[in-house]
Amino acid sequence: MKLFGYWRSSAAYRVRIALALKGIAYQAVPVSLPAHEQASPGYTALNPQALVPLLIDDAGNRISQSLAIIEYLDETHPAVSLLPADPAGRARVRAFALAIACDTHPLNNLRVLEYLQGPLAVGDEARLAWIRHWLAQGLSALEATLAGMPQPQAFAFGATPSLAECCLIPQLYNARRFGADLAPYPRLRAIEEAALALPAFDAARPERQTDAPPDVRTTP
Amino acid sequence: MKLFGYWRSSAAYRVRIALALKGIAYQAVPVSLPAHEQASPGYTALNPQALVPLLIDDAGNRISQSLAIIEYLDETHPAVSLLPADPAGRARVRAFALAIACDTHPLNNLRVLEYLQGPLAVGDEARLAWIRHWLAQGLSALEATLAGMPQPQAFAFGATPSLAECCLIPQLYNARRFGADLAPYPRLRAIEEAALALPAFDAARPERQTDAPPDVRTTP
CATH class of the missing domain: 3.40.30.10 (Glutaredoxin)
Structure with a gap:
């Protein structure tokens, strides 16, 4: 492979x-x-x-x-398995992953930043503000989604990592890279810490x- | 529901x-x-x-x-069913749908256009160029993906519509709304015509x- x-x-x-x-x-x-x-x-x-x-x-x-x-x-x-067995559980994990993959990450990837810098001639400061704006929009919605769930476990949707962490951990890496303030997202940071302690994530x-x-x- | x-x-x-x-x-x-x-x-x-x-x-x-x-x-x-039965077939349909949902649509939705117009003060002409740029990037990749497949059937991945058309038809509606040139995408337009002839799509x-x-x- x-x-x-x-x-x-x-x-x-x-x-x-x-x-x-x-x-x-x-x-x-x-x-x-x-x-x-x-x-x-x-x-x-x-x-x-x-x-x-x-x-x-x-x-x-x-x-x-x-x-x-x-x-x-x-x-x-x-x-x-990276998805729960029940359809509603699978849907919740997929929705969390898609909120990152569709609505957070694509706005800040390399080709978009190059278009902002090139054709739109957006300066460095405004470009960083763009990046942090979409990161904050995305991460705060994820934090709010998890805050509404009962009994937090080690990972977003249970005791083991899922498709949710496959997307969340890279998104948080990306957020740190651009100097985003992660203080407002304690639940996301706790999940990140638990994930990065595992050899697979490392x-x-x-x-x-x-x-x-x-x-x-x-x-x- | x-x-x-x-x-x-x-x-x-x-x-x-x-x-x-x-x-x-x-x-x-x-x-x-x-x-x-x-x-x-x-x-x-x-x-x-x-x-x-x-x-x-x-x-x-x-x-x-x-x-x-x-x-x-x-x-x-x-x-x-909106997905094929075999894993590789399912993956191809999902990848087509995700190429729209992650890499084409999110760059042109309302909140992004509002940010371009507001904080970045991008003018109408440059904003339309942005929209059409990402549409062309997305649609040409979809057309190329289908061109590489043998024996075209009525729909993107077979004789019946799938998750691919659930995403493609709205994306083409969106492209028309912004006056994108659809001439370079004959396969996508043929699929659109077949889909819109069905009562469900109508x-x-x-x-x-x-x-x-x-x-x-x-x-x-």
């Missing part, structure tokens, strides 16, 4: 967590986003969307979109990846 | 299509986005994300996020909804 990704891509990070939680061995294929390797003809022939991640499994199936990949892994490697960290620059790279 | 939505919301439109395809009766509860009713305390108590759609089913389950709602409906009302159209303004509202 091959995973095309980039060490700091939030969407690739989600899939790395899922693979690690399920104990699936894979070959990491780095695609440098700052060098725009994702827009090369070789890569767009594999993924016309010109985005990472992309999974190619041993049967040759090419699957794009982090959430589609994780659902696929959950259906084909069900021993460690192995998936950006700074553990082989394509991380030497000055940030760490080994366990 | 109640669906909180807005006639012109692309995300609510997706769920209306799924409900109509499955023949599920529901009560439409209009939430006016231009009047910011989605940010009222009454509504955010139901959905902290302050977005439509929101489904409340007869058991009282509150489910947000259009794709989570459609997956929930697919699991609880499986007679008309019933879900924005202009068929009770909260559409009288001057655009039409009846079948």
